[in-house]
Amino acid sequence: VQLQAFGGGLVQAGGSLRLSCAASGRTFSNYAVGWFRQAPGKEREFVAAIKWGGSGTYYADSVKGRFTISRDNARNTVYLQMNSLKPEDTAVYHCAASSRAITTTLRLERTYDYWGQGTLVTVSS
Numbered sequence: 001v002q003l004q005a006f007g008g009g010l011v012q013a014g015g016s017l018r019l020s021c022a023a024s025g026r027t028f029s030n031y032a033v034g035w036f037r038q039a040p041g042k043e044r045e046f047v048a049a050i051k052w053g054g055s056g057t058y059y060a061d062s063v064k065g066r067f068t069i070s071r072d073n074a075r076n077t078v079y080l081q082m083n084s085l086k087p088e089d090t091a092v093y094h095c096a097a098s099s100r101a102i103t104t105t106l107r108l109e110r111t112y113d114y115w116g117q118g119t120l121v122t123v124s125s
Contacts, residue, residue: 001024001025001026001028001031001097001113001114002023002024002025002114002116003021003022003023003096003097003114003115003116004021004023004116005019005021005022005093005095005116005117005118005119006019006020007019007020007119008093008119008120008121008122009120009121009122010122010124011085011122011123011124012124013085013123013124013125014084014085015085015123016081016082016083016084016085017082017085017121018079018080018081019079019080019082019095019119019121020077020078020079020080021033021035021077021078021095021116022075022076022077023076023077023078023097024076028073028076028097029052029053029073030052030099031052031097031098031099031114032049032050032051032052032098032101032106032111033049033050033069033071033078033096033097033098034046034047034048034049034050034096034097034098034107034111034112035047035048035069035078035080035093035094035095035096036094036095036096036109037089037091037092037093037094037121038091038092038094038118039088039091040090040091042091044094044109045060046109047059047060047063047067047080047093048060048063048067048069048080049069049101049106049107050069050070050071050078051101051103051106054071054073056103057069057070058103058106058107060107062088063082063089066082066084067080067082067083068080068081068083069081078095080093082121085121085123086123087123089121089123090121090122090123092118092119092120092121093118093119093120093121094115094116094118095115095116096109096112096113096114096115097112097113097114098111098112098113098114099113100113
């Protein structure tokens with residue numbers, strides 16, 4: 001599976017962005033997809049994940065209620081809608097895919113076998 005993340009940019013605090021993760025190469029609907037982010041000087045952290053059929057979604061506490069993950073398997077794309085953005089959301093956002101993730105492992109980087117390049121989100125105060 002090849003993944004490409006895009007949609008990042010510069011936005012003011014309180015604003016919104018929608019990231020997209022486009023997949024190619026295999027049957028995308030068989031894969032769980034996660035979003036992770038890495039801020040300058042910090043370790044990469046889990047943001048959100050969605051199961052194969054889209055019925056299960058999971059969020060980090062820091063983004064719950066502000067971010068929404070969704071998928072369109074017909075378009076082989078997963079979205080991350082980010083609202084009420086804060087300066088602390090500034091990071092490079094990566095999407096990743098896994099065919100073997102289960103509920104208890106969706107938040108773990110090691111679960112994911114395929115990673116896209118990151119897209120930079122900068123939130124100004």
